Ligand SMILES: *[C@@H]1O[C@H](CO)[C@@H](O)[C@H](O)[C@H]1NC(C)=O
Ligand SMILES: *[C@@H]1O[C@H](CO)[C@@H](O)[C@H](O)[C@H]1NC(C)=O
Ligand SMILES: *[C@@H]1O[C@H](CO)[C@@H](O)[C@H](O)[C@H]1NC(C)=O
């Protein structure tokens with residue numbers, strides 16, 4: 031689930047973000063195009079002097095680093111309104127801020143102070159600069175350290191802003207949603223409630239079925255048209271035949287590759303590259319075009335199936351279908367397999383650049399994602415990823431041995447009955463959904479399912495093309511959060 035998959039995605043984000051925010055923020059369009067910073071004049075970019083190591087007073091020094099955050103008091107009823115705090119996940123914090131318009135709408139409605147905090151080791155919050163991914167420096171990249179960062183930051187900023195009486199609600203999408211859950215269960219003294227959107231807290235703790243993820247990706251395409259699944263499977267089958275014949279030149283031509291594959295390893299990379307496009311289209315199957323993580327048309331799964339079924343030549347149809355993701359600009363003359371997709375410890379993709387190193391390291395330590403495709407329960411080639419493969423890869427790449435089960439021990443797994451004030455929202459189109467909490471567990475552990483929703487659609491700002499189900503979900507979220515805030519105030523007084 032690594033973000034910022036594509037370099038060009040970032041450029042497009044600058045334009046795309048505006049459509050999200052323009053509803054609320056009257057930034058000048060000209061500013062938007064020239065500068066990222068001017069895009070959201072109300073969100074000020076700041077740095078917080080953060081403790082480097084919250085849990086060991088001397089191993090890597092007792093220093094600090096500069097943690098980036100974005101803040102807006104535009105809607106805040108000073109000293110009284112709640113604090114809405116986004117627990118940043120695996121990417122540049124602007125990317126999340128610009129794609130979480132719902133938080134702005136909610137802040138406007140409830141008079142809240144908005145803060146978006148960047149996760150350590152991502153974006154500009156690199157504790158050791160360009161050495162952050164060396165050893166032992168990378169060792170301070172843990173879920174626990176990130177949560178402690180947020181707890182310390184909230185505490186200090188509340189002091190600084192005279193917000194003592196302002197209840198804090200945390201928000202997050204995907205891994206950020208997991209962090210929101212963990213904040214509420216680890217720091218209930220600081221956080222009154224959490225909206226965890228598309229937070230796969232079960233699957234990433236090793237609970238559930240390793241086949242589920244790609245099965246659910248497949249079912250999105252199948253639901254659009256059963257023959258779409260058949261066509262994709264058929265295309266991979268044809269590729270498999272060519273690969274077995276070692277007809278590498280034919281593969282290069284058919285798939286418009288910059289270099290011919292030369293080995294089974296290159297074929298494996300090609301399969302991963304192709305599969306990853308389907309993963310992204312399923313996750314980002316929003317009803318309008320977006321620039322989040324990638325550049326997507328409206329209903330990309332539907333577009334993909336139309337493309338897939340538009341040609342009698344299955345393999346070239348497959349090439350054109352993945353082009354929706356990799357060649358959205360129409361500028362690529364050929365696909366460079368190793369630069370467009372990087373295989374890592376997360377079989378759903380780690381993205382590219384520094385952020386991908388950080389996510390890979392997390393996938394090698396606490397976050398378990400041994401998802402595999404098998405060409406039986408899904409439409410993709412057999413690509414196993416076992417705990418043993420993960421262990422070998424992680425030891426080679428980072429010198430670490432993952433500890434399966436730790437996340438479940440540390441953050442409770444599915445045994446959440448003593449927790450409270452958490453909303454688990456999930457969209458049925460999202461392949462991550464079934465790795466999360468789908469059933470309400472108690473009156474204050476609420477599951478909201480959004481039948482027409484993809485990956486945390488509810489966190490996005492309102493859009494004329496929103497399905498009824500997400501509008502209802504946001505209403506329920508809005509009411510529940512208002513209740514939590516009210517209850518927290520009464521407790522405090
Ligand atoms: C901790 O901080 C103090 C004061 O800044 C410094 O003298 C000391 O060397 C530091 N210790 C470590 C282990 O970095
Ligand atoms: C997928 O399974 C089918 C049989 O159901 C088989 O014909 C095909 O070769 C397999 N495809 C791949 C890519 O292994
Ligand atoms: C389908 O193919 C036709 C003819 O080649 C083309 O004009 C059309 O744009 C294609 N549609 C899609 C969805 O790719």
Ligand SMILES: *[C@@H]1O[C@H](CO)[C@@H](O)[C@H](O)[C@H]1NC(C)=O
Pocket residue numbers: 286349353357359360361362363364365
């Ligand atoms: C990218 O899209 C353009 C425009 O449709 C097309 O000409 C080009 O062949 C595509 N590149 C690849 C690698 O398929």
